[in-house]
Amino acid sequence: MIANTPEPPYYAVIFTSIKEEVTEGYAEMAEQMEALARQQPGFLGVESAREEIGITVSYWSSLDAIKQWKENAKHRIAQRLGYQEWYTSYRTRICLVEREYGIDAK
Amino acid sequence: MIANTPEPPYYAVIFTSIKEEVTEGYAEMAEQMEALARQQPGFLGVESAREEIGITVSYWSSLDAIKQWKENAKHRIAQRLGYQEWYTSYRTRICLVEREYGIDAK
Numbered sequence A, B: 001m002i003a004n005t006p007e008p009p010y011y012a013v014i015f016t017s018i019k020e021e022v023t024e025g026y027a028e029m030a031e032q033m034e035a036l037a038r039q040q041p042g043f044l045g046v047e048s049a050r051e052e053i054g055i056t057v058s059y060w061s062s063l064d065a066i067k068q069w070k071e072n073a074k075h076r077i078a079q080r081l082g083y084q085e086w087y088t089s090y091r092t093r094i095c096l097v098e099r100e101y102g103i104d105a106k
Helices: A026-038 A063-071 A073-086 B026-038 B063-071 B073-086
Strands: A010-019 A043-050 A054-060 A087-103 B010-019 B043-050 B054-060 B087-103
Touching (some): A026 A043, A043 B054, A054 A063, A087 B010, B010 B063
Antiparallel strands (some): A087 B087
């Protein structure tokens, strides 16, 4: 699903990652973390796809909302496991969304 | 490949799309457009993955570089075909990347 975000400005976190070949527990954790993110204050939406690399873009109302999510206790455990066990490499980019346009369906 | 972008600030264009089931000519055009984008002034990198939705994030040195790429004649033809033939829905978000962190490999 394309995230149904509000009028800008708002924030985006672009998380790009390359996984190890074997990633036990990863899929369940990813699913749990998405469900948990959706309950966070300031959460606006999320988009995700993986082929050679994985890209997850989550949208937030403020930098403070991103900070709170980053510091969420369960999310911190997931982050640590990700960096130690599952990801070969990753990059996180914190962005201010300035403009948005598109069509929702034909 | 995770894009090897410079120190922020720089810009990101997050392009999220859902394709029609049949998209004749799409793959060739996507490949051509990526090659063409890489030659544009101000191009910094691109990341792309598609499952249920497609996410392509391209990185640029300035808003002006994004504008020039948007107005590139060959790219305009591709955009028109995309909107008329290939995409059921899409969203383009123009973002200022404020912070970036990560690891490149273990």
